[in-house]
Amino acid sequence: MSRMRAQLVTADGEVFNGRSVGAEGVTTGEAVFNTSMTGYQEILTDPSYAGQVVVMTSPHIGNYGVSHADDQSTRPAVAGFVVKALSRRHSNWRAEGSLAEYFASNGVVAISDIDTRRLTRHIRDRGAMPVAMGSGVGESELRQIAAAAPSMEGRDLVSSVSTSTPYHLEAEGEELGLVVAIDLGMKRDILTNLTRRGHSVDVVPALTPADDILARDPVGVFVSNGPGDPQPLRATTATLRGLIGETPLFGICLGHQVLGLAVGARTFKLPFGHHGGNHPVRRLEDGHVEMTAQNHGFAVDLWSLTAAQPPERVGLAGPELLPERVETDFGTVRPTHQNLNDGTLEGIALDDHPAFSVQYHPEAAPGPHDAGHLFNRFAALIEESR
Amino acid sequence: MPARRDLRSILLIGSGPIVIGQACEFDYSGTQAAKVLRSEGYRVVLVNSNPATIMTDPEFADATYIEPITPEVVEEIIARERPDALLPTLGGQTALNVATQLARGGVLDRHGVEMIGAGLEAIDRAEDRGLFKETMEAIGLEVPRAGYARSMSDAVKIARDIGYPVMVRPSFILGGGGTGIADDENQFLEVAKHGLDTSPVSEILVEESVLGWKEYELEVMRDRAGNAVIVCSIENFDPMGVHTGDSITVAPVQTLSDREYQEMRDDGIAVLEAIGVETGGSNVQFAVDPTTGRRLVIEMNPRVSRSSALASKATGFPIAKIAALLAVGFTLDEIANDITRATPASFEPALDYTVVKIPRFDFAKFPSASTTLSTSMRSVGEAMAIGRTFPEALQKALRSLENGRAGLNADKGEAVVRALGDDALAAAVSTPTPDRVYAMAEALRRGWDVDDVAGLASVDPWFVDQMAEVVEMRHDLETRRDDDLLREAKRIGYSDRQIAYLWDTTEEEVRRIRLHAGIARTYKTVDTCAAEFEAHTPYMYGTFEDESEVLAADKPRVVVLGSGPNRIGQGIEFDYCCVHASFALRDAGYETVMVNCNPETVSTDYDTSDRLYFEPLTVEDVLEVIDAEKPEAVIVQLGGQTPLNLADTLEKAGVPIAGTSPASIAMAEDREQFAEICRNLGLSQPAAGTASSAAEAQEVVDQIGLPVMVRPSYVLGGRKMKVVYSLEELGEYVRDIYGEGDPEVTANPILLDRFLESAVEVDVDAVFDGAELLVGGIMEHVEEAGVHSGDSGCVTPPPTISDEALKEILRATDELARALEVRGLINIQFAVKGDEVYVLEANPRGSRTIPFISKAKALPLARIATRVMLGSTITQLREEGLVPERPAESFVAVKDAVLPWDRFPEEDNVLGPEMKSTGEVMGIGPDVGVAYGKALLAAGNLLADRGRVFLSFADRDKQIGLAVAQAFTMLGFELLATTGTARYLRHHAIATEVVNKIGEGPRDIGERLANGEVHLVVNTPRGGRARYDGITIRQAARRLKIPCVTTVQGGLAVARSLRAGPGAINKPRSLQEWHRV
């Protein structure tokens, strides 16, 4: 396959040589690596990747082609895609086309034949950082673009992926009431999980105020995943403050972070984030461990709501790395889930109001299904609060 | 949940001798388990009859029983050691079956022993195909339509309503023994009968065949809190119908979308829950219809399996070790991942490379066996390779096989497939054989369409297209020569040898050009997490990328070259030696670097050595590891032929070889030079000569006389060796050797040795440091010279060798060690007639018998030799305490070989100069009778202590045969013999009943065997028509599982062990106890 030579340059000047396998031209964004071994199409179409260049650590990508059934949104959200080996020939009974065609027809700038392990180690050691990549431009040019590229912190990327107008989805089977879903960059499988459990869904823009939402008389409100830093999302944070206690709340990923902000916690940027399908998460109430799908660069810091300092970590990450509970304007908030790799917070629940959220992706897509039951928990919460 | 402290002592059952379907992966798992359980403070009691294992080294358990793994013996052990628990899931099918029997028989309850890991119900639900089917359907998982038969008539009924083709599978078997697929009723009658015979409970499942579907495996781990993870997903390159053990397999799964994979994952976890695997690892197999995605569960093994070893090496996740920890109550999240240290074992490894495993076959040794692969496993070993991409890993794995090939064709070996006409090639592509992959590449070279090749082979087009990329690169290489192309070629896995072939130059030249262009290997780490976290264990593989991760070392390094894939003649014994070399060097303050490509072994465990390079053992791959590590010395003496074959080239390349110089090793292999040495030392050898034609052969024979032992001069492991008793036979032999037109053969002369009849063969293993000779042990063979040392039983100390002869043997050993300037190990084989001692061969290197001798003498020979190779003297090591003052002499140790006849029913099960055994067992006792009895029992011979013995001797055996007959008469056996033998025995006044040969009259021997009237067969091979009778009788005996001895000495030994009686034989004693006295 003689494809055009292409290069990737990091903000701190590391150069990687490869071949262009997608749309022509140059792109830039924050490079993050994803360790999932399957699910490249779900990753490409996950709006949470807006503004990011995704590096797949799994070497062979494109093996089973693409199929619309796997799309998580109408178009790819990634700023660029980096792989070791793009399959020129795919094989799977579900496939409708090849990944290369998909890149071309969707204008995704993609680069192959990269030492993705070297790039991954670089990001691991130096932290997620902007890169510039593409074909037909000089190294020095890419170097400048990468150096000039903005960091993720403080940027509102949600507006670029959130729906501009509300839309409605019918429930599957018996109707159990309307759920309003605040779209910060919603993945399709989340909606399917809601409708499959008998809820019709109004998907509303990120900036929808609380009263507009309550005016729709929902049985519960869902806050979706989405890209980037939660801090700039002041409007949505305010919306949630207006919703807590009024209606059952369930947040995922960015939605979880915004709920954290709403109860007054701070959020912070992780060195290189969590992106993959093999993250062990412990449910603190009973110690049960689940394999979870993750995709986020920021996390909620509950210690920010206490006077105490987080303890030094010794040995494997344990519950002592999180406060047992914190007091907020909305009463007691408890950590419910913890990431066992780095001990970070993976979920919270409010004692005094029907609201909970998780940092990871119970809808998976891609990833293990272990946490799918959380949608039942939301359904149950809705039942209880009727 | 922390470890259970209500358990103090745990019984671990090993898997016994290496057999096809159950190889050293269970030494790997047992060793890991023993190590970790002891480090957690448990008392470990271990039983395994296989002396060539690391796990049976006395330092790995508190009580080590090298005893037959039978319910009776294990019960005795339980009675003596009173363990609190039995861990049955780490010793393969053997351990699982014995554990089941003990539980059923109430033994465990009686002694208050708890079965941990998997309970009886779980084992039954998984192992009993019928129960398994029910259990799966109960949780809504689909399995092939099937019915369950205990008789032929039922079987046929079921087959008819399922509709042909159908798959037949016996209950409670391993490695697919006795399974088969039948396309029509005729075939079915055969397959079903064989199946019913094979099943210990004579029960088969007749099942819808899904031949040609895609096959997948998941390695699942579960803890007692119910947390489950998938450690590794494996996709078979070969379709359903080729046993996974015989299939090329790939990790991780390549052609499933996330949706399909996650559903399979859900099923895998559901299967473990439904079966009731309390804790540990299990292997779940699936079949997937490539056209619809329909997914069936094929089977699950509720234990650590062959695939678990592969999965552990492929991911860096130590399944056996973790399984052991889970069994004593830990949960996955409580166990740290050794590699990252910072993260727990409750995660699913992420791979950023591709792994390919390719089985290694030895069909050449079983000429009458069909090479078509099926549902019954017949590979004897495997090589694994790690590359960034599938093509790279595939080519690395192919050149790891040591079958003379340099990769996916583009080498001399491709001549075979290139010679095929298109029709023949199409057939070769559509029939699963060990060589099919080469045929597929040839078809692609001829420009056949990827989909056509994929269709013919039922191999997924994705794999075939990846192969097509390799083939296209070949075309480029044939037309162009530039650095960029060279780099691309290396990235897609081309070896320098392949490139040299295509550029028609030498491998050295290609390496020169390549390194000059700066195209050297980079080494990446296997770290379980795709670099997300820092790795603390240097487990490396080579590839051609930007960045290399080799760490600088602070200590001097020594590289140990392993022995590659197991094969008959080179097995676990050599891995045993390499592992000990590594241990010894670590103790001596070196940093040890292991290079090997066999995933089953202890040597490729990432914590056996300080650094592990999972690389092919070729000159190219090894030289580059050496460039990267800059070792002080490289050890080639311990890994068998594999590293020895590299020694010369490595030395020429300036690599420091430890111990005996390659020159000396070559000298010992070269017959002229070696004969010269023996002459100078006044040591006798069998009269010999060489010939390149029938006429020359005649002349030689005229001088040295008949019978002669003949062989082509290049062979190893006794290949194509034969004892010839007449000129006719000689002519025949010469004709078909040269007739084959195999260039390698015709280029070399035939070697003729005077065959020493009824001579006793003796093996000696010793260490020489330049001044002092340390004799490890002298082993007297049970079978006479003429049976390959690897196949014959042996006894130490030698019971019948005269002091005269022993003196001469010791002198010869000492003189040869000096003459060959040995630094390290030397193994010598002698043939002894009375006081006369003949030298058969000397191998200045580690031998197959090192582990056996080490245990028989409480002498860590491999460690001692390693230290000597690096310059220590035996005296120094004695002071250090590594060499004991005096080796154990207070007991008799017997080694017996285990042969794979059950996998090759077409073959005649006689022993000869060509080695055919896959494994060995050890028996220890106060005397030869008991020790041999234990060995026989351990090797699976269930001897009746009374009844009827059938005797049939070749004329040359009749004299000793007489002694055999007398022995059995004295034991109260009735004798049965064919006319000739009977006449001879009667003539010597021994009551013998005459029986007709097969097809020569009423109640012939075949019938008597079938009626169960005969309990033991002693039948020695001979030429001519009689030979044919012999074969049919021996095969009949084998089919009916009647013990069958093929040498008179064997017969005598059996008689002796019967005299010892079952009481003494079933009485276990730990190695530690034996060694203490």
Ligand SMILES: Nc1ncnc2c1ncn2[C@@H]1O[C@H](COP(=O)(O)OP(=O)(O)O)[C@@H](O)[C@H]1O
């Ligand atoms: N129903 C079937 N149709 C076709 N091939 C089968 C079927 N079941 C099993 N096989 C083949 O036979 C091999 C051995 O069967 P398996 O159930 O795995 O037994 P074991 O691994 O215990 O020997 C499998 O690897 C698969 O390739």
Ligand SMILES: Nc1ncnc2c1ncn2[C@@H]1O[C@H](COP(=O)(O)OP(=O)(O)O)[C@@H](O)[C@H]1O
């Ligand atoms: N001259 C001989 N007389 C009798 N038996 C022999 C003779 N030479 C070899 N053998 C038998 O053949 C076997 C294999 O021969 P050997 O030279 O050891 O080849 P290998 O290199 O395969 O071990 C020996 O173990 C021995 O039993």
Ligand SMILES: [Mg+2]
């Ligand atoms: Mg199997």
Ligand SMILES: [Mg+2]
């Ligand atoms: Mg030999």
